[in-house]
Amino acid sequence: MTNSGTLDTLGLITLTLWDLLLVLTILLAAHALILATRWTIRRAAEQASPRWRLTIFRVIPILRLVIWAGAIAIIVPILVEPTFRNIVAVVASLGLALAFALKDYGSSLIAGVVTVLENTYQPGDWIEIDGVYGEVVAIGARAVRLVTADDTEVTVPHTKLWGASIHNATSGNHNLLCIVNFYLHPDHDAAAARGRLIEIAEGSPYRQPDKGVVVIVKDKPWGTLYRVKLYARESRDQFQLITDVTIRGKEALRAMNLRFAQAFYAVSEPG
Numbered sequence: 001m002t003n004s005g006t007l008d009t010l011g012l013i014t015l016t017l018w019d020l021l022l023v024l025t026i027l028l029a030a031h032a033l034i035l036a037t038r039w040t041i042r043r044a045a046e047q048a049s050p051r052w053r054l055t056i057f058r059v060i061p062i063l064r065l066v067i068w069a070g071a072i073a074i075i076v077p078i079l080v081e082p083t084f085r086n087i088v089a090v091v092a093s094l095g096l097a098l099a100f101a102l103k104d105y106g107s108s109l110i111a112g113v114v115t116v117l118e119n120t121y122q123p124g125d126w127i128e129i130d131g132v133y134g135e136v137v138a139i140g141a142r143a144v145r146l147v148t149a150d151d152t153e154v155t156v157p158h159t160k161l162w163g164a165s166i167h168n169a170t171s172g173n174h175n176l177l178c179i180v181n182f183y184l185h186p187d188h189d190a191a192a193a194r195g196r197l198i199e200i201a202e203g204s205p206y207r208q209p210d211k212g213v214v215v216i217v218k219d220k221p222w223g224t225l226y227r228v229k230l231y232a233r234e235s236r237d238q239f240q241l242i243t244d245v246t247i248r249g250k251e252a253l254r255a256m257n258l259r260f261a262q263a264f265y266a267v268s269e270p271g
Contacts, residue, residue, distance in 0.1 A: 023075050030071035037063050050174055050234055057123035058172070061116045061139040068141075104159065108142040111158035115139065120161065121168050126176060126235050128167040129156050135235070149239055169235075175208045176235040180245045182226040185259035190217055190224065193258060200249045201230045206241035208233040223261025 038060055045056035099106070114120075116139065121127045125136045127146070132154050134146030143157045160166070170176050180201070184193060194215045201213040208231035216227040228245060232238045253260070 019078055023078055026071050026074055030067050034064050034067050037067070054122065054124040054170075054172055054174055058119075060123055064141075065113070065116060105142065107162070108158045111161040112139070112141050112143075115144070115158055115161060119172070120166060122172060124174075124235070125171065126169040126238070128169070129160050130164055132156065133167075174234055175211070175231045176238050178230055178232050178238050178241050180228040180230075180242050180249065182228070182249060182253065183222075183261040184224045184226065184253070185261050186219065186224050188224070188258050192256065193226065193253065196252050196256060197226055197228050197249055200252050201228050201245050203248075204230070204241055204244050206232055206234075206237040206244055220261075 041056060041060050041063075045053045048056055121136050121139075121144065123136050123139060126134070127136060129144075129146075132146060132148065134148035134152075134154060136144055137147050137153070138145040143155045146154045146156060148154060182197065194217055197215050198213050201207065201215075207213075211231040214229045216229065218225045218227070228249070230241070230245070232241045250260075
């Protein structure tokens with residue numbers, strides 16, 4: 001097989017202009033197909049029931065890997081005589097070059113593949129990496145893109161998977177555990193305060209109705225800490241849920257004539 005030219009010792013084919021244009025066309029077509037697929041799936045996910053939104057989003061990174069793998073499978077026979085010996089030689093050569101020139105980028109690519117295969121996180125999940133907490137909006141080849149509660153997009157390389165702790169608050173679920181804290185003066189009826197906070201939390205329209213409310217009470221040197229734990233019905237409602245329970249909870253506690261704890265700071269005298 002001579003295809004468009006003669007073969008060198010590695011099995012590489014002497015390419016013509018037509019071969020180069022064909023490779024470029026395949027790459028552009030793969031990129032365009034990925035963009036079209038992403039737009040179609042995102043549109044379908046937003047119009048679907050919230051129950052299926054995260055499942056539909058999960059298809060995006062998988063299809064992207066499949067499309068690029070198919071494009072590479074088409075391009076390789078154009079560039080290399082498809083024999084076992086030639087394929088092994090070319091792969092080994094490219095591997096050595098990438099190991100030295102693109103070590104960090106290659107590590108990010110491998111971590112990205114591991115992320116997709118192990119389903120560490122997926123589009124729609126709320127995760128925290130290196131102190132950045134936000135919703136996963138896209139999983140690229142090199143990095144994951146998050147949008148924080150302040151509507152700030154943060155790009156985090158996949159290499160964080162190797163050495164950093166990744167906190168996933170949803171793990172593919174559409175509901176999310178929220179915690180609302182209240183700080184009260186220690187001299188009060190704790191049972192009554194706890195019962196009232198449970199009533200307030202159960203009445204929130206943003207709460208997942210089939211999951212219970214738990215209130216944990218802890219005494220601290222400065223007062224009593226109440227931690228109200230409840231699930232938001234939808235991960236995007238977590239901040240509305242926390243705000244709603246905080247506002248109504250403070251009103252209810254004030255109506256019970258309960259005092260809130262205050263932190264006092266020691267001020268040193270000058271000189």
